[in-house]
Amino acid sequence: MNCIIIEDQLPAQRILKRYIDEIGTLKLIGTYSNALQALDTINSQKIDLLFLDIHLPKLSGIDFLKTLPNSPYVILTTAFSDYALESYEFNVIDYLLKPFSFERFVKAVSKVSSLQTIPDKEELDEDIFIKTGYEYLRISLADVYYIKSDADYTEIHLTDKKHLSSETLKNWEEKLAQQKFLRVHKSYLVNTCKITKLVGNQIYLDNQKTIPIGRAYKEGLISKYSN
Known part of the structure; x- marks a missing residue:
């Protein structure tokens, strides 16, 4: 360096x-x-x-x-x-x-x-169902990049699309606690398998998208990858 x-x-x-x-x-x-x-x-x-x-x-x-x-x-x-x-x-x-x-x-x-270089890049192989309106859609966790809170619903951002869910971000955080998803901001839950690097207060994903790191979450996120 x-x-x-x-x-x-x-x-x-x-x-x-x-x-x-x-x-x-x-x-x-x-x-x-x-x-x-x-x-x-x-x-x-x-x-x-x-x-x-x-x-x-x-x-x-x-x-x-x-x-x-x-x-x-x-x-x-x-x-x-x-x-x-x-x-x-x-x-x-x-x-x-x-x-x-x-x-x-x-x-x-x-x-x-x-x-x-963020380690731990193994993919997830579990599928889940999400409720969108009156439907339940089956999605693979490996395709989920991040989940974003937006008013009274959450956005599930996948490889090439997004779905709306009536579940709160807190519910998603609890549901995915044993998976490789991490709360990095009051409005974002990220799939850590998709992270390529951290720069300043930004997380870079392998699809070239960036999401913010909340001030309250930054030290914990850095500690996770520096032990």
Whole structure:
């Protein structure tokens, strides 16, 4: 993975460089003392991971993230925990409190590696019946991409069509609890077999569709794929 460091303290820069060199799976593209210096590199090269301090000159790390429409994965490195909750609104994978050990660094980087290619892609082979109006339709769970709540009904999104159901999203969540469906938003239940990657607050499915990740569900979703 290509990575960059944005850190204004030289001792912290040296530690990060040493850890990056030791881990072996990272390629350091550049080191910068403030966020503005890194903009050209982020915009012109493929950067997979950003090690970002929060307290920086000119522009804070959090404010810098607000300027990036599509940021790389981010691991925050800071001596302050005050911004942990706010940071998860962005593409932040982990929050390293200084001073952190090499073992803690490796754990954070491993989260990024696990999210680049989501595992567990086996297909479901169970069929279910859904009530649509006065009819009961048989569908295969393997064809379901996600279920979306919409007012008084839910939308069952399949490979090439969608059906309306009078059941609530909560009912679907309970019914599919033993299957590979996961609540990722107050309005979405997703088939995890269809997930290809997570980027920021978006889930990318293998049909090129995206669905949002709710703030309350993001940490649990990341933990599921980073253990």
